[in-house]
Amino acid sequence: MQKKSKPKLKIRTGSKKETLVDSDILTLDEMFVKFMTAKQTEGLAPRTINEYYQHYDNLKDFLGQDMTNENITVEDFQGYIGFMLHDKGLAPMTVNIRTRTMRAFIRYCHKKGFIDTPIHEDFKPIKTPSDTLESFTPDEVKKILSVIDDSMYTGFRNKVIIYVLLDTLVRISELCAMKRSNVNLEKGEIYLEAMGTKTRKARIVPITKPTIDLLKEYLEIIEDFDDEHLFLTYDGHEINHATVRINLRDYGKGAGVKKRVSPHTFRHTGALWYIKNGGDPFSLQKTLGHSDMSMTRKYIQMSDMDIQGQHKKFSPINNLV
Structure with a gap:
């Protein structure tokens, strides 16, 4: 040598x-x-x-x-x-x-x-349109949920995962790193430890009542497992990214959803729905864990396009023409 x-x-x-x-x-x-x-x-x-x-x-x-x-x-x-x-x-x-x-x-x-x-x-990153962030419609998410057999442990766990992804807008790495001890059902929040986030900064993500109810039931099911993580395999071990991705992909195929069904698409979907429902971009940025507004702004731009379409369709001026 x-x-x-x-x-x-x-x-x-x-x-x-x-x-x-x-x-x-x-x-x-x-x-x-x-x-x-x-x-x-x-x-x-x-x-x-x-x-x-x-x-x-x-x-x-x-x-x-x-x-x-x-x-x-x-x-x-x-x-x-x-x-x-x-x-x-x-x-x-x-x-x-x-x-x-x-x-x-x-x-x-x-x-x-x-x-x-x-x-x-x-040599630089290629330019991509600002509206290429794919998201689901409510009907598409309902179709995905409808093919899950939540009478089985893995099915119920995956249903909870989808609710948590949509509600907290976390990344897949942050989801898999969640600890049971950091879930506060009374306050309706989950604490993300710094070592488990992409930005290496701890943050708190809120959860709403439907997610709280599912998590309460799920936590009771896994209370005898030894692993400290929140989402576990059927034999009580920390779930990995690939398992979540494969499960979501298979549900998407079973539901006939033509879009890419992945953890990140649920993150995009939750962020876009948040803005459409009247959420402000600054609280969205904090929930997403973005270090600046550049990425968050894409969801606002997508929402603006939707608002313009709705305005053209329902404008009071249409009554005069």
């Missing part, structure tokens, strides 16, 4: 960018190790760290070989984006998630002086 050369002494120029004196040639793998070492000091969730590795593996599969800081080009990343979109047929949102990860990696390499050219500035 070829012995890796040690990085040479680094100096600082007048800017904050670090430059290698007579720099060694570094491979993508070597630079990625340095990048992930830095990322692991930021307190990111284990799932996020794993996604960085997965996204890098996807890039390496496309490139077909390890490359170096001297021969990697912007065309490699532009080609990768085109490959994901056209050859793999991935959704634009999925492509953008992977692209942002790689941009963060290359931006780090440029900042550290491993790569001379800021090629991360020339």
Whole structure:
């Protein structure tokens, strides 16, 4: 095995960018190790760290070989984006998630002086329409619920999961991380611990009476299980993301719903219904756990389009024409 050369002494120029004196040639793998070492000091969730590795593996599969800081080009990343979109047929949102990860990696390499050219500035997430957030109609959710056999434990648990997803607007990772001890039925709220949220900030999400009633019954069913988590498998273990996704997908197929039936679609649906029912965007932002209003604003824009359609249909001016 070829012995890796040690990085040479680094100096600082007048800017904050670090430059290698007579720099060694570094491979993508070597630079990625340095990048992930830095990322692991930021307190990111284990799932996020794993996604960085997965996204890098996807890039390496496309490139077909390890490359170096001297021969990697912007065309490699532009080609990768085109490959994901056209050859793999991935959704634009999925492509953008992977692209942002790689941009963060290359931006780090440029900042550290491993790569001379800021090629991360020339490949960016693709533009997507602001109204592409898919959501369900009330009838579609009722159809999904109608195919669930809630006389069985798993069916009843999944029914509760759907209610909680719609009511609290949590992400799938936050749902699976919920603890029984953090469910307060009297106050009508669930406390999300910081380590279980995407933003690493704790927050409280409210729940309404229909969800409270279902949770009360569900908690009585699982009271003899030892695991501290709220949603458990039939043998009392913490449920994983994949199980929830597969169950929801199968219910969607059984109900004949043509849209993607996933935890995130329920999150979109709950947020859109919240705005349509008169909820204000600031409390919605807090419930969703968004760090800024940019994402929350999409739900408001979707709601505005619906309001315009309704206004055209029911405007009093129609009586004069």
